[in-house]
Amino acid sequence: MxxxxxxxxxxxxxxxxxxxxxxxxxxxxxxxxxxxxxxxxxxxxxxxxxxxxxxxxxxxxxxxxxxxxxxxxxxxxxxxxxxxxxxxxxxxxxxxxxxxxxxxxxxxxxxxxxxxLMWLTPAQDRLFTGPAGDRRKFLDRFVMAHVPSHGLTSSRYEKARSERNRLLSDQINDPRWFDALETDLAHYGSLIAQARAETLAALQSEIAARDSVFPKAGLALDGDYEAAFLAGHSLEEVEGNLRIDLSNGRGIAQRAGRTLIGPHRSDLKVTHVAKSMPAEDCSTGEQKALLIGLMLAQARSRQGRNxxxxxxxxxxxxxxxxxxxxxxxxxxxxxxxxxxxxxxxxxxxxxxxxxxxxxxxxxxxxx
The missing domain is CATH 3.40.50.300 (P-loop containing nucleotide triphosphate hydrolases)
Incomplete structure (x- = not known):
């Protein structure tokens, strides 16, 4: 230990x-x-x-x-x-x-x-009713316990996304620049989605295997590329599809001035299993109990690493x-x-x- x-x-x-x-x-x-x-x-x-x-x-x-x-x-x-x-x-x-x-x-x-390391703070009590970005950060903190390189991968993805967004907002149309950045985005984005899908599967397995005084949480990822991994697609398939989607979506992205597809748009969806109720509709006490249950499941899933x-x-x-x-x-x-x-x-x-x-x-x- x-x-x-x-x-x-x-x-x-x-x-x-x-x-x-x-x-x-x-x-x-x-x-x-x-x-x-x-x-x-x-x-x-x-x-x-x-x-x-x-x-x-x-x-x-x-x-x-x-x-x-x-x-x-x-x-x-x-x-x-x-x-x-x-x-x-x-x-x-x-x-x-x-x-x-x-x-x-x-x-x-x-x-x-x-x-x-894992933590729970009073600020996270609003996790289920707050913005999707907060839930992504919460999940990615769990992911780093399973995949230590996840933080570096995410940083490289965000750097490539920021550079692509700059091209989009400046109305630059050089396909060579877009091709290079989209290759990086597809590579790092597929690794992010794969790590999230693997972590979610480990959590789901741990939650299903044990009973606790804290309510069981149903987990799902609202994201096309995470869903592809959960459906059994390979890393090469997801990376290739993401690269094609980014290329095909340049026109819409230029009108919006930002990148509209990728794992930075995903969301963690949580439900109270016993009540078949979305976490955001549960009482404050139930939401707190769901959070504690998730934290315990994550810790148990990483028992080999304490x-x-x-x-x-x-x-x-x-x-x-x-x-x-x-x-x-x-x-x-x-x-x-x-x-x-x-x-x-x-x-x-x-x-x-x-x-x-x-x-x-x-x-x-x-x-």
Missing amino acids: SYIASLRLSDFRNYAALDINFGPEPVVLYGPNGSGKTNLLEALSFLSPGRGMRRAKVTDIARRNDGEQAPAWGVNVTLENDTRINIGQVPEYPGRRLVRVDGSNATGTQLAEILS PILLLDEVAAHLDEGRRAALIEELLALKTQLFMTGTDRHLFEAFEGRAQMFEVCQGEVKRS
Whole structure:
């Protein structure tokens, strides 16, 4: 089991400095709102590719004191196998974030190969009623646990799409430029769709195989190219079809000034199986329960890789019975997890099986 053994922060959010050690057991962080619990989870979320759980700009993270902002922030982690990961702002280039593993520069893909992280936050409570882009990001975070290169593939796809959109908006008609960009879009877009389809199939299998106090979710992908993979088409077939579709759709795309087809248009559709009801039509409590159930299914589907879970205020709106059931399911995963809450009593069901820390105004004390 890979777990975070120590965390050291410097000028990160409301933490001037922090040095704390962890064991493999669940970590509970409790304290009043605004004390810095979520900031700790955000720091850990930078161990995954991307901009972290808040998607903050590099320049917005450094600690502020009396109106003055620190020149740089840093997150330093040591894993149980002594792997050292250092992530932080570069003082000379404030908009740049540096990632190092054991003293050498590293990429997001390398991070994803070392650690698998998942998180749930209160902001995700609106996932099913919000824009499709939020659900794509949610799914793609799951996909990266299955395919560590998915983040890099997505970045390359978005770069090619941005360049094609520029040609479209500028009314440039050179077919050679379009052919080159559409070849890249078809290649990376088909890989994205394939990874999503494989992840969805793994999730569906895990959900069907187990019962839980949390409702089963029916999953579907509203996207032509993901659907092609789920129907059994090969990577070569989907890539070829996407390239042809992009070429044939240039006229319509030029009138719109943007690329209208591809996996950037897909959507994750979720239903409450027992009620045969779309998730967006369920109550707020049911939507929260569906999210937790999805997270548990994803974690179980990756048991060979032990994802680290970051759960921000997940237990706050659950009744006592469901909180206890959640804690038992989390313990059964046998992975490291970090949970936050305002009151210690929310975590009584751990019964001495967790590490308890009180967080208060930028200080963390083991209790």
